Amino acid sequence: MDYQANYYAYVEQHKMLAKIPEVKLDNYAYRNKGGAEFEDVTARWGLNIPSFSNGAAYGDLDNDGDLDLVINNINDKAFIYKNTIDSGNYIRVELIGKPNNREAIGATIEYESSQVKGFYEHTIYRGYLSSMDSKIFLGLGQDSVVNLTVTWPDGKVSKLLNQKAGQLLNI
Known part of the structure; x- marks a missing residue:
């Protein structure tokens, strides 16, 4: 076993972990107003919950014809957002x-x-x-x-x- 290589991998892993934020941050959401114009709807849509989010997915979870949102969090439950807007x-x-x-x-x-x-x-x-x-x-x-x-x-x-x-x- 190459102990020196394992030591360097261990040290590099700890350096990387030290860069991960220690404070939970809000997620963000922007609504397209048409074309290239967007508005910040983070608070209105309830996404301003501090978390260690690390990935998101969307899909029609309830088969009602609109896209719902799932935000995955580290060491916490996922956030699930049901789309209730009549979007055309x-x-x-x-x-x-x-x-x-x-x-x-x-x-x-x-x-x-x-x-x-x-x-x-x-x-x-x-x-x-x-x-x-x-x-x-x-x-x-x-x-x-x-x-x-x-x-x-x-x-x-x-x-x-x-x-x-x-x-x-x-x-």
């Missing part, structure tokens, strides 16, 4: 990939409706030790119909025109 129309997409990539990680979706235009790159990983639902949630505002262009990891393209809001598409 949406479409959910579940990409069904090939056997070696069942969730189609790396696929992209371009979507466009009369008022909304967007781009989504599919990955289920967000942040440190966090993973998302593989179902994709695309907000459409007040629009009820959307066109989708899926570019698969192998470069093939699928176009889906005039898709109705409020549904889950399995592609």
Whole structure:
């Protein structure tokens, strides 16, 4: 056994641990007001609880058509926030990939409706030790119909025109 190497690993680990904050900090939340403008809604949404948060995930936990939030904490219970805002129309997409990539990680979706235009790159990983639902949630505002262009990891393209809001598409 290499005791010197173990000693250096031990010392480096303690140096790293010394950099971790010793005081719990508030989380932050910003609401998109449209385009590139955001407002701080931390207190209004109840996220200003001091914690050692270390990762977050979102998904439709209660299947009501909006995204809920889970914040993971070190040595404490996770915070779960239920979304109660009527946020307009949406479409959910579940990409069904090939056997070696069942969730189609790396696929992209371009979507466009009369008022909304967007781009989504599919990955289920967000942040440190966090993973998302593989179902994709695309907000459409007040629009009820959307066109989708899926570019698969192998470069093939699928176009889906005039898709109705409020549904889950399995592609």
